[in-house]
Amino acid sequence: MTNRLHRVIAAFALGCLPAIAAIAVAQAVASPVSQFTLTNGLEVVVIPDHRAPVVTHMMWYKVGAADEPAGKSGIAHFLEHLMFKGTKKNPAGRFSKFVGTIGGHENAFTSSDYTGYFQRVAKENLKALMEFEADRMTGLVLTDDVVKPELNVILEEHNQRVANNPGARLGEQVQAALYLNHPYGKPVIGWRHEIEQLTRDDALAFYKRFYSPNNAILVVAGDVTAEEVKKFATDIYGKVERRAEIGPRRRPQEPQPNAMRQVTLADPQVRQPSLNRSYLVPSIATAKKDESVALDVLAQILGAASTGRMYRTLVAEKSVAVNAGAWYQGSALDMTRFGVYATPRPDVSLTALDSAIDGVIDDVVAKGVTADELERAKTRLISDFVFAQDSQTTLARWYGVALTTGSSVDRVLTWSDRIRAVTLEEVHAAARQWLDKRRSVTGYLVKDLVREDKRS
Amino acid sequence: MIALHAMRLCIGLLTAAALFGAPAQATTIERVVSPGGIEAWLVREPAVPLIAMQFAFRGGANQDPESKPGVAHLVAAMLDEGAGDLDAKAFQEQLDRNAVELGFRSQRDDFYGSLRMLRERKKEGIGLLRLALTAPRFDADAIERTRAQALSGLRRETTNPNDIASRLWWKTAFPAHPYGRPLNGTLESVPLIGADDMRDYARRVFTREHLKVAVVGDVDAETLKSMLDQAFGALPAKSELATVPIVKLEGVGQRLFVDLDVPQAVLSFGGAGIARKDKDFIPAFIVNHILGGGSFSSRLYREVREKRGLAYSVYSYLLPLERAALFMGGTATRADRVKETLGLIEAEIRRLAAEGPTKEELTKAKSYLKGSYALNFDTSTKIAGLLLQIQLDDLGIDYINKRNGLIDAVTLDDVRRVAKRLLDGGIFATMVGRSTDSGPKGQGG
Numbered sequence: 001m002t003n004r005l006h007r008v009i010a011a012f013a014l015g016c017l018p019a020i021a022a023i024a025v026a027q028a029v030a031s032p033v034s035q036f037t038l039t040n041g042l043e044v045v046v047i048p049d050h051r052a053p054v055v056t057h058m059m060w061y062k063v064g065a066a067d068e069p070a071g072k073s074g075i076a077h078f079l080e081h082l083m084f085k086g087t088k089k090n091p092a093g094r095f096s097k098f099v100g101t102i103g104g105h106e107n108a109f110t111s112s113d114y115t116g117y118f119q120r121v122a123k124e125n126l127k128a129l130m131e132f133e134a135d136r137m138t139g140l141v142l143t144d145d146v147v148k149p150e151l152n153v154i155l156e157e158h159n160q161r162v163a164n165n166p167g168a169r170l171g172e173q174v175q176a177a178l179y180l181n182h183p184y185g186k187p188v189i190g191w192r193h194e195i196e197q198l199t200r201d202d203a204l205a206f207y208k209r210f211y212s213p214n215n216a217i218l219v220v221a222g223d224v225t226a227e228e229v230k231k232f233a234t235d236i237y238g239k240v241e242r243r244a245e246i247g248p249r250r251r252p253q254e255p256q257p258n259a260m261r262q263v264t265l266a267d268p269q270v271r272q273p274s275l276n277r278s279y280l281v282p283s284i285a286t287a288k289k290d291e292s293v294a295l296d297v298l299a300q301i302l303g304a305a306s307t308g309r310m311y312r313t314l315v316a317e318k319s320v321a322v323n324a325g326a327w328y329q330g331s332a333l334d335m336t337r338f339g340v341y342a343t344p345r346p347d348v349s350l351t352a353l354d355s356a357i358d359g360v361i362d363d364v365v366a367k368g369v370t371a372d373e374l375e376r377a378k379t380r381l382i383s384d385f386v387f388a389q390d391s392q393t394t395l396a397r398w399y400g401v402a403l404t405t406g407s408s409v410d411r412v413l414t415w416s417d418r419i420r421a422v423t424l425e426e427v428h429a430a431a432r433q434w435l436d437k438r439r440s441v442t443g444y445l446v447k448d449l450v451r452e453d454k455r456s
Numbered sequence: 457m458i459a460l461h462a463m464r465l466c467i468g469l470l471t472a473a474a475l476f477g478a479p480a481q482a483t484t485i486e487r488v489v490s491p492g493g494i495e496a497w498l499v500r501e502p503a504v505p506l507i508a509m510q511f512a513f514r515g516g517a518n519q520d521p522e523s524k525p526g527v528a529h530l531v532a533a534m535l536d537e538g539a540g541d542l543d544a545k546a547f548q549e550q551l552d553r554n555a556v557e558l559g560f561r562s563q564r565d566d567f568y569g570s571l572r573m574l575r576e577r578k579k580e581g582i583g584l585l586r587l588a589l590t591a592p593r594f595d596a597d598a599i600e601r602t603r604a605q606a607l608s609g610l611r612r613e614t615t616n617p618n619d620i621a622s623r624l625w626w627k628t629a630f631p632a633h634p635y636g637r638p639l640n641g642t643l644e645s646v647p648l649i650g651a652d653d654m655r656d657y658a659r660r661v662f663t664r665e666h667l668k669v670a671v672v673g674d675v676d677a678e679t680l681k682s683m684l685d686q687a688f689g690a691l692p693a694k695s696e697l698a699t700v701p702i703v704k705l706e707g708v709g710q711r712l713f714v715d716l717d718v719p720q721a722v723l724s725f726g727g728a729g730i731a732r733k734d735k736d737f738i739p740a741f742i743v744n745h746i747l748g749g750g751s752f753s754s755r756l757y758r759e760v761r762e763k764r765g766l767a768y769s770v771y772s773y774l775l776p777l778e779r780a781a782l783f784m785g786g787t788a789t790r791a792d793r794v795k796e797t798l799g800l801i802e803a804e805i806r807r808l809a810a811e812g813p814t815k816e817e818l819t820k821a822k823s824y825l826k827g828s829y830a831l832n833f834d835t836s837t838k839i840a841g842l843l844l845q846i847q848l849d850d851l852g853i854d855y856i857n858k859r860n861g862l863i864d865a866v867t868l869d870d871v872r873r874v875a876k877r878l879l880d881g882g883i884f885a886t887m888v889g890r891s892t893d894s895g896p897k898g899q900g901g
Binding site: 272 | 501503505506508549553554605609614716718720751752753767789823824825827835836
């Protein structure tokens with residue numbers, strides 16, 4: 001009885017929600033996003049949001065760990081830290097002191113494809129901030145006095161993120177095994193033996209090669225208009241000399257993958273074994289047409305917390321896992337990853353869990369997904385798009401990521417429409433084509449090797 | 457690719473004390489009282505078609521039975537695992553179909569809930585919230601699943617240096633008090649927790665008596681009134697809370713070391729703090745900002761990270777719990793330099809206690825804290841969280857407008873006096889890592 005009632009409610013919800021969400025999205029993105037390019041090549045994106053007198057100012061460089069010279073892994077991230085060390089005009093910490101004094105927040109981040117610097121401040125400080133950021137685009141001064149302690153800082157960061165964390169170390173191994181040829185196989189933070197050898201000259205060489213207005217994107221979100229940003233940016237950033245000609249970002253590409261791989265990391269600290277698998281799949285930038293939005297939907301259907309296939313099958317129905325999910329990282333310049341993961345119940349071996357995961361994937365590959373699953377996934381993804389309109393920082397990040405990974409403002413704006421248009425057949429085709437185990441690496445995290453073998 | 461954040465902003469900003477955020481000149485707060493007597497603070501924001509609600513009941517993990525720590529934590533995980541006629545799967549699919557985000561978490565003194573939904577789905581969102589609070593099912597299979605997840609997390613924690621350091625700190629500082637018991641329970645207690653324990657907790661805590669609600673979004677006061685009665689009106693009028701005694705932390709002066717074979721050692725420390733309603737709280741907040749608060753210029757950041765490269769993160773924060781005010785901090789560094797790092801931190805604490813901040817430091821700290829308050833008002837969920845915390849701290853609906861004036865009024869004499877009061881009492885530290893000759897061992901001065 002109850003079940004039938006729920007199905008009636010469900011049918012009603014399916015019928016009307018996408019339409020409602022469509023209205024909401026249309027309203028939410030009503031405030032126009034502007035984009036223009038200065039004569040020195042700096043691209044600018046402005047996202048007005050007048051709810052609070054605050055601006056988010058982000059400078060994105062189209063360079064990341066995948067652009068590092070061989071043997072210098074970690075230099076993109078090390079340079080990101082060193083960018084806080086001062087210039088001739090604004091020595092030692094003056095920029096951070098300014099941000100601190102006005103009560104601004106600042107930080108920076110590095111990925112395989114981009115490096116970014118951001119500040120959030122009261123809007124009247126925007127111009128002053130631009131002066132500082134423009135100055136350090138080409139004016140960085142480094143001495144060994146500041147470089148050497150900072151090298152120790154990033155080694156401690158490596159300890160904190162990676163060395164102390166067996167799960168993170170397994171993640172590095174899976175990624176390294178997945179990419180046979182492409183530099184995405186390197187950890188963003190670098191391999192420790194190479195980080196230890198990084199020098200001031202390495203940092204400056206990398207800086208001079210890649211930090212130039214024609215390799216950067218300015219994103220300003222908040223209580224501003226496109227006109228005022230254009231004026232400030234032209235006056236301030238427009239004066240920065242274009243100091244490097246940067247060719248197309250061509251990295252060595254992956255061969256057709258044809259062997260499934262499995263890696264195991266054993267560490268005596270592991271008290272809870274786990275498993276994660278990555279498949280080599282297309283990104284937004286490399287996908288044909290809208291294959292990447294089909295992968296977004298597939299990841300949601302497989303991976304949604306509590307309601308996704310992975311959780312429903314492995315945790316709720318078969319009781320072989322305590323947790324399970326899936327994800328897809330669409331933003332990448334080159335071939336990217338689709339991941340599935342699970343944590344086994346105490347009495348379940350990783351090999352048994354691995355087979356159970358194969359069962360979930362095989363089922364989707366053979367039969368596709370249901371109309372109900374498709375609608376629920378779309379509803380969540382589209383609502384995420386609406387919720388994102390509530391945060392200027394989130395929006396600024398979306399556009400920054402898009403423009404540094406081969407996507408575009410237009411693709412961000414139309415993302416929810418393209419999600420809505422995904423069909424059952426497209427989701428099924430994406431699963432069939434890309435969730436092929438020969439394209440994957442599976443990582444096992446265990447306490448010791450012997451024990452896992454015995455149990456399997 | 458996962459972005460690496462430099463994490464220069466201090467972790468302490470995520471705590472209750474850090475809720476000092478911002479004067480939003482543009483923010484108008486309405487006090488809304490429903491016909492059923494439920495009060496909420498509302499900021500109407502029609503620019504984005506969503507509604508964010510944050511609420512809290514007094515009585516978090518401090519209401520766990522003494523022999524069963526972890527009850528409140530499990531309840532928080534169980535509230536979306538089925539309610540009313542809907543089992544776990546049906547309930548969660550309804551959340552999906554209506555794009556409703558519903559979450560619960562238990563802290564030491566309070567139990568928090570959070571709801572976010574599209575404006576067009578407020579009826580469905582509120583209906584699901586009402587069900588979760590008034591008719592949670594606590595089905596056997598769902599409990600079993602949730603318990604297995606909790607145990608899996610606890611197994612992980614047994615070899616995580618951060619968790620070991622933190623558990624030992626709390627256990628030693630509050631040996632015979634609810635604050636000494638882990639929020640998420642223990643490997644021994646979690647298997648003992650049953651549906652009856654959870655029902656009892658829900659009955660005692662989920663009431664209208666100490667409920668605080670904050671709402672931000674595209675909704676007017678009249679509509680909100682009926683939403684409030686719909687969501688919370690059916691809850692009992694009165695709570696049945698176990699008394700939690702006021703307590704002083706123990707262990708000050710002690711240094712405890714736990715041997716664990718990991719490359720980086722973790723250090724946690726804490727001492728007596730200053731209560732939220734104490735007249736010295738704001739000066740103490742400024743003193744902490746200067747010592748180890750959230751900017752790149754704190755003394756600990758400069759001495760430990762910038763000058764010596766000993767750590768990636770080092771921080772301190774105020775944690776004014778309801779029954780014990782605390783001053784907390786931590787860092788992580790190479791095993792062979794833990795002792796040196798702890799020594800540096802202690803020296804900075806002593807120096808600030810003895811000499812107080814400089815005039816320039818005070819000016820800069822005030823400027824930072826005033827300026828950064830506005831940054832807390834940029835998303836609906838953040839604003840709602842801030843309004844909720846102001847209610848929990850009982851600071852008054854005009855607090856946001858008063859707050860920067862309170863910062864401004866602090867004098868150099870105030871911070872010097874309060875630096876001594878806050879930092880002169882000594883600290884208790886726990887360390888977890890590889891034992892080396894230079895690392896401290898066992899208990900000591």
